[in-house]
Amino acid sequence: MTPSSDVPSGPESCPAPGATLGERAAHALLEYRAGRPAALDALIREASRLLWATARSQGASYDDAADIVQNTWMQLVRNADRIDEPRAVLKWLLTTVRRAAWDAVRKDRAEARVRTVMSDDDVAGRASAVPDPAPQPDAEVLADERDRLLWQAFGTLPERCQQLLHLVSLADRPDYRMISEAIGMPVGSIGATRGRCLAKLRTEFVRSGGGAWT
Amino acid sequence: MDLNPRVPEIGDDELDVSPAEPLDETDRALLAGLARVTGRMDPMPADLIERSLFAATLAGLEAEVMEVVQLPGALAGVRSSASAAAEDAPAEARTISFTHGDLTLMIQLSRERAGQVRVDGWIAVPTPSYTVELHRPGTEPTRTDADEDGRFSFPAVPHGPASLIVRRPAADGGPVSTPVIEL
Numbered sequence: 001m002t003p004s005s006d007v008p009s010g011p012e013s014c015p016a017p018g019a020t021l022g023e024r025a026a027h028a029l030l031e032y033r034a035g036r037p038a039a040l041d042a043l044i045r046e047a048s049r050l051l052w053a054t055a056r057s058q059g060a061s062y063d064d065a066a067d068i069v070q071n072t073w074m075q076l077v078r079n080a081d082r083i084d085e086p087r088a089v090l091k092w093l094l095t096t097v098r099r100a101a102w103d104a105v106r107k108d109r110a111e112a113r114v115r116t117v118m119s120d121d122d123v124a125g126r127a128s129a130v131p132d133p134a135p136q137p138d139a140e141v142l143a144d145e146r147d148r149l150l151w152q153a154f155g156t157l158p159e160r161c162q163q164l165l166h167l168v169s170l171a172d173r174p175d176y177r178m179i180s181e182a183i184g185m186p187v188g189s190i191g192a193t194r195g196r197c198l199a200k201l202r203t204e205f206v207r208s209g210g211g212a213w214t
Numbered sequence: 215m216d217l218n219p220r221v222p223e224i225g226d227d228e229l230d231v232s233p234a235e236p237l238d239e240t241d242r243a244l245l246a247g248l249a250r251v252t253g254r255m256d257p258m259p260a261d262l263i264e265r266s267l268f269a270a271t272l273a274g275l276e277a278e279v280m281e282v283v284q285l286p287g288a289l290a291g292v293r294s295s296a297s298a299a300a301e302d303a304p305a306e307a308r309t310i311s312f313t314h315g316d317l318t319l320m321i322q323l324s325r326e327r328a329g330q331v332r333v334d335g336w337i338a339v340p341t342p343s344y345t346v347e348l349h350r351p352g353t354e355p356t357r358t359d360a361d362e363d364g365r366f367s368f369p370a371v372p373h374g375p376a377s378l379i380v381r382r383p384a385a386d387g388g389p390v391s392t393p394v395i396e397l
Contacts, residue, residue: 044267052258052262066258070266076270077270150244151251154248154252165248168245169248198241198245201244
């Protein structure tokens with residue numbers, strides 16, 4: 001099926017108000033299958049940052065993460081008719097990103113090992129052997145003092161907590177199944193973990209002088 | 215994200231608020247702040263959404279994607295044998311070749327007036343008079359027909375990402391597209 005300008009744009013159904021991101025993603029896929037790509041465009045605008053954050057949280061470099069996000073949307077289109085369970089499309093997207101990120105990280109590490117072995121300059125070789133797991137925090141970017149404190153507080157959390165809260169913060173109505181797929185945490189433990197992580201962030205933020213955030 | 219190992223982690227018994235509480239206003243404000251802060255600390259490329267929309271549109275055309283032919287050190291040779299006109303091409307001219315099965319597509323990009331690129335192409339198959347489409351993000355595709363020698367051109371294309379699609383009939387193998395190239 002190829003949506004194009006030839007297809008008359010019929011009356012577009014909308015996802016129910018208060019729908020989760022997962023529900024909007026399912027709606028977008030069904031619309032796309034019916035020859036109406038507008039909802040998919042909207043989903044790409046809304047969810048690309050979540051896909052980006054997922055790729056980055058798995059250790060993908062800046063360039064790899066950008067390629068992964070783009071390729072994942074392409075694969076969704078190519079497989080639009082083959083995804084059996086439209087309700088699971090967000091899970092499909094996040095799983096695709098996560099696997100691609102692992103592959104990219106493995107490839108980077110293998111190449112870095114080759115460079116290390118072949119490099120005459122031992123120092124340069126060692127430096128390039130270290131993959132780029134996360135952005136270098138340069139808190140200068142954060143003009144607001146409270147943003148800086150929040151970033152600091154966030155940095156003190158265990159990595160699991162950071163991943164979880166980061167993804168929760170990017171979905172306006174977080175759904176645990178989606179997050180479970182994104183970071184591979186058992187779905188049953190997410191509610192409690194989210195509560196514990198958020199409570200830690202809050203405590204750390206207040207302790208560092210951030211005060212009440214309202 | 216960056217862990218700061220100097221700060222001891224807060225234990226579950228040291229929390230100011232109970233983790234079992236449902237999200238309250240402060241939690242929501244913290245999460246909103248977090249989304250803002252992580253967006254500044256690790257922003258995605260500014261054009262990623264535009265590129266993703268373009269990639270999805272191209273994928274929807276269901277054309278097989280051609281491969282770029284790597285020409286290590288052979289670019290100059292290909293350029294001179296491709297066309298004598300290339301000799302006169304400005305220094306910025308680039309030649310790129312793509313293949314898919316028995317089809318080879320060669321394009322030469324040369325700088326036109328400010329901000330525009332001339333695309334000259336050549337399809338190398340026995341009967342090459344196919345329609346060629348030029349796709350760019352956010353615009354309708356432009357079309358031209360290759361002549362009986364397989365030559366075609368898009369005389370003035372704005373800079374930016376683009377993809378060419380060769381509309382072969384299904385009997386000849388169906389449509390093929392180039393990967394996204396930067397004009």
